[in-house]
Amino acid sequence: MSRIVLGVSGGVAAYKSALLLRALTEAGHDVRVVPTPGALHFVGAATFEALSGNPVTTDVWSDVPEVAHVRIGQNADLVVVAPATADLLARAAMGRADDLLTATLLTAHCPVVFVPAMHTEMWLHPATQDNVDTLRRRGAVVLPPAVGRLTGPDSGPGRLPEPADIAALAAVVLDAGAGALAQDLVGRRVVISAGGTREPLDPVRYLGNRSSGKQGWALARVAAARGADVVLVAANVELPAPFGVRIVPVGTAEELRAAMLAEAADADVVVMSAAVADFRPAAVAATKMKKGSASEPDTVPLVRNPDVLAELVAGRAPGQVVVGFAAETGDADGDVLAHARAKLARKGCDVLVVNDVSAGQVFGRAENAVVVLGADGSVTEVPKGSKDAVAAGVWTAVAGRLDPPAEG
Ligand code: CTP
Secondary structure (H helix, E strand, O other): OOOOEEOOOOOOHHHHHHHHHHHHHOOEEEEEEEEOOHHHHOOHHHHHHHHOOOOOOOOOOOOHHHHHHHHHHHHHOOEEEEEEEEEHHHHHHHOOOOOOOHHHHHHHOOOOEEOOOOHHHHHHHHHHHHHHHHHHHHHOOEEEEEEOOOOOEEEEEEEOOOHHHHHHHHHHHHHHHHHHHHOOOOOOOOEEEEEOOOEEEEOOOOOOOOOOOHHHHHHHHHHOOOOOEEEEEEEEEOOOOOOEEOOOOOHHHHHHHHHHHHHHOOOOOEEEEEEOOEEOOOOOOOOOOOOOOOOOOOOOOEOOOOHHHHHHHHHOOOOOOOEEEEOOOEEEEEEEHHHHHHHHHOOOOEEEEEEEEOOOOOOOHHHHHEEEEOOOOOEEEEEEEEEHHHHHHHHHHHHOOOOOOOOO
């Protein structure tokens, strides 16, 4: 059980903080809610007290003998501020202590995660962006807002991410420390493929595979949380889009290839986590193949699909890091790592993320463990954890390979 401070500032998205509070307490954490006075215009203190089981105060004049404005921050394992309004970000960047939440932020030694939510104009204003830069420079995590419908008729970046996504990222920081969401991908463009391709046989049938897309989703979510501009080329994945990520939906290997080659042109990192079918039916029947009819096939001839990863490697821009994935089993010819090293050399990518699927694990499971092999011979073991925690381990290994950002 960890001690989490949930800071809530005064925006309409404050109503979602009750759901986040619920997710954090259900995960077994002791949560102390510290709203700003403005937040209580949107959600009553009684709601936070009932859901957290802890008292709620907003100012530094309550519980004075307890010295709450110092103790709450000092004792926390994690502070999450959701929603963080433009005003809250400004006051935090300035180091003010004019309410209990900002005082708490000044005394917290633990990781701090800000989850901004506001109107698009306020988010994009240089004042807000400067405040975000300042907070990141001081070691805080600032998540990108989700894009979508805002209060009123307009839409754009500014929505609070889903409470379940925020809770998943909070769990990663509690498990692996603030470094798991280091803000080291700010200004980087990342393109990730996820899911599994489907190769049609006729209008209703296809050859597919069991990839759920969950690991690719986690890679996208964590890259966005680390500040990257993320494009997710998604092959047949039904999951809701992660916040701050642009989705390009595809079906077949050929569609995935075209999308990846187009998106990779100006990317800093390209990740091929999709399960791409190596083969497709040589011909696609225009009408449904029927039993007992002339269209009933005896066999289904297959032809090779292009190797997208190999093409991405061949067309790689200077400084671009290309990451491949491999699901391997050991056999008489070698163990998992031996096969993986051979694949890394064969594919020519910079990094290969290796899943051991010997025991049939991984597909669709919540947990995963990988080994990250570098073309330079480096070997990084990412221990078993949630797919978000594994994604964080992969990004730490990849971020270390990026050239320093261009000046200016
Ligand atoms: N991949 C790809 N295009 C394909 C097949 C695979 O880009 N047509 C990518 C996958 O996304 C993954 C990596 O290549 O990043 C490894 O895929 P895998 O199928 O394991 O590689 P193969 O070379 O096909 O190896 P094997 O001989 O084990 O089938």
